[in-house]
Every structure is written in structure tokens, then in C-alpha cells.
Amino acid sequence: MRPQQRVSLPLTELLSEIVTLVPGEPGPDDHGGEISARGVSMSAAEVEPGDLFLGVPGARFHGAAFADQARERGAVAILTDAAGAALVREKNVDLPLLVSAENPRSFAGKLAGRVYGTADLHALTLGITGTNGKTSTAHFLDAIMRQLGLITGLSSTAERRIGDQAVISHLTTPEAPEVHALLGTMIEAGVDAAIIEVSAHALTRHRIDGVHFDVVGFTNLSHDHLDDYGTMDNYLAAKQELFTPEYARRAVVCLDTPAGLAVRDGARIPVTTIGTTGVLAPGIVADWMVTIENENPRFTEFRVDHPALGALRTRIPLIGAHMASNAGLAIAMLAEAGLSLATIGSALAADGQINAQLPGRLVRVSGESGPTVFVDSGHTPDAIEKSLHAVRQVTAGKVIMIAGADGDRDASKRGDMGAAAADGSDLLIITDHHSRKENPGEIRAALIAGARTRVTADRILEVPNPEKAIRAAVERAGATDTILWCGLASQDYRDVDGVERPFDVAEEARQALREHGYGA
Incomplete structure (x- = not known):
């Protein structure tokens, strides 16, 4: 989202008192005429015509490596650090180049605030x-x-x-x-x-x-x-x-x-x-x-x-x-x-209620018949513990938990996640979520190892395929039981081996309920 009404600011004015350029490098006025920008972007893929592109170092790549893409999308100039400048020059990108003495991330907010007038x-x-x-x-x-x-x-x-x-x-x-x-x-x-x-x-x-x-x-x-x-x-x-x-x-x-x-x-x-x-x-x-x-x-x-x-x-x-x-x-x-x-x-509404709709936060997806099913986005040990406690308070029967963990994210919490999931449930089903570039079997093993510190193996079920995991849960649930699926509820995809595949946890749960003759 960007404002429709924007003014173009000369780079000399935009950078003034915010950016310190490397001595000896060209300044904003040394590129054959005045350059003005009407937007700022740190992502080459999101550059709009008239943007100043900020090439910043990232976890895997330096943003300046995509300067040619920024130019093709209409960037008027690139502002980057010394490492980024070397990449731009190596690629011979035909774009006015400004070299900052600091990481551009440190002043991106001030530049963007000036362009978009957020002081107002x-x-x-x-x-x-x-x-x-x-x-x-x-x-x-x-x-x-x-x-x-x-x-x-x-x-x-x-x-x-x-x-x-x-x-x-x-x-x-x-x-x-x-x-x-x-x-x-x-x-x-x-x-x-x-x-x-x-x-x-x-x-x-x-x-x-x-x-x-x-x-x-x-x-x-x-x-x-x-x-x-x-x-x-x-x-x-x-x-x-x-x-x-x-x-x-x-x-x-x-x-x-x-x-x-x-x-x-x-x-x-x-x-x-x-x-x-x-x-x-x-x-x-x-x-x-x-x-x-x-x-x-x-x-x-x-x-x-x-x-x-x-x-x-x-x-x-x-x-x-x-x-x-x-x-x-x-x-x-x-x-x-x-x-x-x-x-x-x-x-508050006539019934005294705060009518908040929270995507992916303990959302009930089941109907009036059959087991109650909640989907939730919780992906930390504390979030899992609190969601299970909330479910337990309103469940007459047993609680079945479906849990997974994200690949390429904090691996140190997985054992605690498994322990929390086992502690609060009567049956724990371990499945795959966003494995990303990690081996999903190793992610599941870490969760199971944590769970085994709390419960015996007969209370843990490993079902790698999440579509099969929810069906395994519904098969084992009675009318007074509750199924809680934590981890993916606020997203509409699964990242498997770096590829985002459409996946809707709530709809998958509803379909599993319908297949077993329950309204959802």
C-alpha cells in the first residue's frame, strides 16, 4: 500500500542531514542533472517507477545484487554501502549510484518518512x-x-x-x-x-x-x-x-x-x-x-x-x-x-462483546455435531501451552493435538514445543508444516524427542502428511473431544523445499470432518 498523492523530492533534499556518503564517491548532483524520487524501496521486486532503491545486505544475499531488476522496474538511483557498490559496478548496472558510509537499513525509515510525509x-x-x-x-x-x-x-x-x-x-x-x-x-x-x-x-x-x-x-x-x-x-x-x-x-x-x-x-x-x-x-x-x-x-x-x-x-x-x-x-x-x-x-455491541475477528487465533472450524476443532497459529512452546489450556477448559472429553514446526527457524525451541504439546494433550499427532530447506523427518524427530520427555510413546503418533494427520485426528475423536491444530492457521500455504504450495488448514479440517459425516 502506497499513498496515491506523492511529490517528487530531489535526492539532494531527500538525503540531506540523513545520509553520509563515502568521501570521493559521486553525490546526487554528479550524475548529469537533478534526480528526484517519489518512493523508496528495499526490495527490487517491489520497486515502482520513480523509486530510490536501497541495496542493503541481507541474511543470504546483498540487495544490491538485484540492482538491474530495480532499474528495469523504474528505479531512478541506487543507494547502497561499499559492498553493494562493488556488486553494482561488477554488473555494470546503468543506474546512478550513491555509496553510503553506513548500512542503508539504518536510515531507510527516515528517508521513507520524508518521501511519504509521515510526520503529518x-x-x-x-x-x-x-x-x-x-x-x-x-x-x-x-x-x-x-x-x-x-x-x-x-x-x-x-x-x-x-x-x-x-x-x-x-x-x-x-x-x-x-x-x-x-x-x-x-x-x-x-x-x-x-x-x-x-x-x-x-x-x-x-x-x-x-x-x-x-x-x-x-x-x-x-x-x-x-x-x-x-x-x-x-x-x-x-x-x-x-x-x-x-x-x-x-x-x-x-x-x-x-x-x-x-x-x-x-x-x-x-x-x-x-x-x-x-x-x-x-x-x-x-x-x-x-x-x-x-x-x-x-x-x-x-x-x-x-x-x-x-x-x-x-x-x-x-x-x-x-x-x-x-x-x-x-x-x-x-x-x-x-x-x-x-x-x-x-x-461494545448490544451483547457487550468486543467483536474482533482474529485470523488464525483459536478459530473454531467445526459445526455443532461431532468433535470440536480449533485451528491456531501458535508456534512457540508458550503459545502451544496457553492454547491447550484454553481448549482443556471447554472440553468434556479428551484433547487431541496436531503439531508441527517450521524449518529454517529457531530449532532450539522444538524440543520444548513437543514437550508443551504432549503435556497438554491426551494424544499428540506430529506432522509436517513449513519444512523449507530442512529435512522434515529431522524436524519431527526433534518434536517427538521433546514429547517423549513428558509422555510414553503410545500417546504420540507420527503422521508426516498434514492432510492425513487431521483425518487421523478426526478418526480418533468422539463427540465430546476437541482437536487443536497449531502452527499454520494464519497462512494459506506450506513452504516445502523452498516452494510455497497452497494449503488451508481450516478448509482441510472442515473437509476431514465432512468426510466423517460431521457438519462443518
């Missing part, structure tokens, strides 16, 4: 970080404000949306040029509020540079991305960057996990806290409290209390105390932004 964004701007719960919190914020009649812009793991116009998302937080292009489009659309999920990578890779939030929220921290950060301390430190004046004005921090205390204590902006009754560790006191009042297979009712601001009872069309905690965080963030509980309460 006056909407309420909200950001959410944490390992799990970012997407649900973002969608709860979005739902409440839409129920108030406001126009919202949303950037989440599941989708990018402005008003009713949506596109599928592939990154939790897109690269800085995309973030600012999205914000520029929001300005053009006249949104009242902008909601952005902020990943750890977004902070360490400068994806939200140039964005300033009115209120940010922290959900939790658990095992993930250690292939990038090495230790949990490093991972936490990346998240903590959001809680500084550079990025935000105020914060609401959930204390349900120990990391919440570290975020609260290390924040350099004012912090309000929230916790969940029965989850908060003994002796820990939070400003806001979330208390679960009723759970059933269709919804969760809860109360949010603040000693000075009062209480609000509401419900969400989802199961799980963790989902209620995320909804409570959304309510507290809006209160910190200046909305009263009375105003928030007035946004």
Missing part, C-alpha cells in the same frame, strides 16, 4: 510488542475503535488494512519503507487511529525508525527467535527498545510473565501495568486487573478493573484466559490514550 500523521498511534499476543491485542484495539465508529489503519502479522481495504501480510512488521508507505496511505485515508505490531526484528533492523507511538503495549516474552538473538536476555533487550522516548510516549506492560517486570523497570517512559487474576505471580501488584468470569466453547467473559478508573465487563468471541488478557491490555492501552471506560463500554 496526527492519528492516535498504538504499537504492541511481545512474543505472543501481538496480533490478538492489535485486532482487539482495532475492533473497539471500529465499534466506536472510528476509521482505523492496522498492520499485523495477519493483514495490513486501512478502513475496509486489506491485503495479506507476510511479515509481522514490514521493512521501514513499507511501514512509512502504509502510514502515508493512512494519512491520505484520514484514519483516526493507526495500530502496528512491532516485532523484535522491527526494532533491531530499524523497521519502525521514524515512527512515534502515543501508547505502546507489552504482552509477554517466551522462547522464540534465539537463532537470531542467541539468549533470552538479548531477545528481551531488543523488545525493550520500544519503551524509550525515541519510539513512544507512554506504555502499558502486562506482568503475567517475569519479563514484564524487567520491561516495567527498564522503561524510560511512563508505564502503567496490567495482570490477570490467577496468572500474576504472588506478591506482584498491577494497576489494572483482568478477571475471567465465564468460559465456554463460544466466548470468554471477563472483567477489567482499575482502582481509580472503575471496572468494565465484556466478552470476546474466543476461548482462553490469555485472549482475555490481551483484550484487557487493549482496553488499558486505550484508557492510557485518553478514552474513558464509559466511552470504551459504549463501543
Whole structure:
């Protein structure tokens, strides 16, 4: 998404006070005339005519290696580092070349903000970080404000949306040029509020540079991305960057996990806290409290209390105390932004519900007959544990879990994922998800090894083919049982050996139910 109305900025003006060029290299005015840009892109495949192409080093390739593709798509110039410049010159790409003394990623946000005019964004701007719960919190914020009649812009793991116009998302937080292009489009659309999920990578890779939030929220921290950060301390430190004046004005921090205390204590902006009754560790006191009042297979009712601001009872069309905690965080963030509980309460539907639709988050795909089936996007040990707990609370019979793990991603969490899946289920079916370039058998073996630390082999079933895995689950489930399939619910494909193949978990589950005579 990019704004329709854009102005072309001379590169001299665009780069001024932002970019330091390598001494002795040509400047913007040394290429036979003034060059102007009306867009910025870090992906050659997404360059539009008039763009300044930023060639940045990546995990596998240097972006400058694709400078010829950027030129063919209409780039007016390339800005890259010394290594990238060597690649461009080696290929003899006929494109004005500017060589930065720094990695262009470090200033991409500032350049994009200048091109797309995002300094003019006056909407309420909200950001959410944490390992799990970012997407649900973002969608709860979005739902409440839409129920108030406001126009919202949303950037989440599941989708990018402005008003009713949506596109599928592939990154939790897109690269800085995309973030600012999205914000520029929001300005053009006249949104009242902008909601952005902020990943750890977004902070360490400068994806939200140039964005300033009115209120940010922290959900939790658990095992993930250690292939990038090495230790949990490093991972936490990346998240903590959001809680500084550079990025935000105020914060609401959930204390349900120990990391919440570290975020609260290390924040350099004012912090309000929230916790969940029965989850908060003994002796820990939070400003806001979330208390679960009723759970059933269709919804969760809860109360949010603040000693000075009062209480609000509401419900969400989802199961799980963790989902209620995320909804409570959304309510507290809006209160910190200046909305009263009375105003928030007035946004709720006639039945007092927050009408959030969360793609891939504990979505029920079964009908009224036969076993209950939920699909979920959880892919960390903590997410699996919480989803299984939520399912167990509303299940009279046994719980059957289908689990897989992603290839070419943090392998260190697979054993813990298998253990969590086995702990919370009566039968665990291990299958394949995104194997990517890894051997899928080795991925399954790591999950099974973790599961075997908790249960005996007779409670584990290995079914490599996911289409067969869901059918094996339905065959073994009775009318009072629940099947939970975690890992792929927010995506419409499987990446096998580097090839993305269409795959819809929800539809596959519905088809399996229909084949066994159940409505879905």
C-alpha cells in the first residue's frame, strides 16, 4: 500500500542531514542533472517507477545484487554501502549510484518518512510488542475503535488494512519503507487511529525508525527467535527498545510473565501495568486487573478493573484466559490514550462483546455435531501451552493435538514445543508444516524427542502428511473431544523445499470432518 498523492523530492533534499556518503564517491548532483524520487524501496521486486532503491545486505544475499531488476522496474538511483557498490559496478548496472558510509537499513525509515510525509500523521498511534499476543491485542484495539465508529489503519502479522481495504501480510512488521508507505496511505485515508505490531526484528533492523507511538503495549516474552538473538536476555533487550522516548510516549506492560517486570523497570517512559487474576505471580501488584468470569466453547467473559478508573465487563468471541488478557491490555492501552471506560463500554455491541475477528487465533472450524476443532497459529512452546489450556477448559472429553514446526527457524525451541504439546494433550499427532530447506523427518524427530520427555510413546503418533494427520485426528475423536491444530492457521500455504504450495488448514479440517459425516 502506497499513498496515491506523492511529490517528487530531489535526492539532494531527500538525503540531506540523513545520509553520509563515502568521501570521493559521486553525490546526487554528479550524475548529469537533478534526480528526484517519489518512493523508496528495499526490495527490487517491489520497486515502482520513480523509486530510490536501497541495496542493503541481507541474511543470504546483498540487495544490491538485484540492482538491474530495480532499474528495469523504474528505479531512478541506487543507494547502497561499499559492498553493494562493488556488486553494482561488477554488473555494470546503468543506474546512478550513491555509496553510503553506513548500512542503508539504518536510515531507510527516515528517508521513507520524508518521501511519504509521515510526520503529518496526527492519528492516535498504538504499537504492541511481545512474543505472543501481538496480533490478538492489535485486532482487539482495532475492533473497539471500529465499534466506536472510528476509521482505523492496522498492520499485523495477519493483514495490513486501512478502513475496509486489506491485503495479506507476510511479515509481522514490514521493512521501514513499507511501514512509512502504509502510514502515508493512512494519512491520505484520514484514519483516526493507526495500530502496528512491532516485532523484535522491527526494532533491531530499524523497521519502525521514524515512527512515534502515543501508547505502546507489552504482552509477554517466551522462547522464540534465539537463532537470531542467541539468549533470552538479548531477545528481551531488543523488545525493550520500544519503551524509550525515541519510539513512544507512554506504555502499558502486562506482568503475567517475569519479563514484564524487567520491561516495567527498564522503561524510560511512563508505564502503567496490567495482570490477570490467577496468572500474576504472588506478591506482584498491577494497576489494572483482568478477571475471567465465564468460559465456554463460544466466548470468554471477563472483567477489567482499575482502582481509580472503575471496572468494565465484556466478552470476546474466543476461548482462553490469555485472549482475555490481551483484550484487557487493549482496553488499558486505550484508557492510557485518553478514552474513558464509559466511552470504551459504549463501543461494545448490544451483547457487550468486543467483536474482533482474529485470523488464525483459536478459530473454531467445526459445526455443532461431532468433535470440536480449533485451528491456531501458535508456534512457540508458550503459545502451544496457553492454547491447550484454553481448549482443556471447554472440553468434556479428551484433547487431541496436531503439531508441527517450521524449518529454517529457531530449532532450539522444538524440543520444548513437543514437550508443551504432549503435556497438554491426551494424544499428540506430529506432522509436517513449513519444512523449507530442512529435512522434515529431522524436524519431527526433534518434536517427538521433546514429547517423549513428558509422555510414553503410545500417546504420540507420527503422521508426516498434514492432510492425513487431521483425518487421523478426526478418526480418533468422539463427540465430546476437541482437536487443536497449531502452527499454520494464519497462512494459506506450506513452504516445502523452498516452494510455497497452497494449503488451508481450516478448509482441510472442515473437509476431514465432512468426510466423517460431521457438519462443518
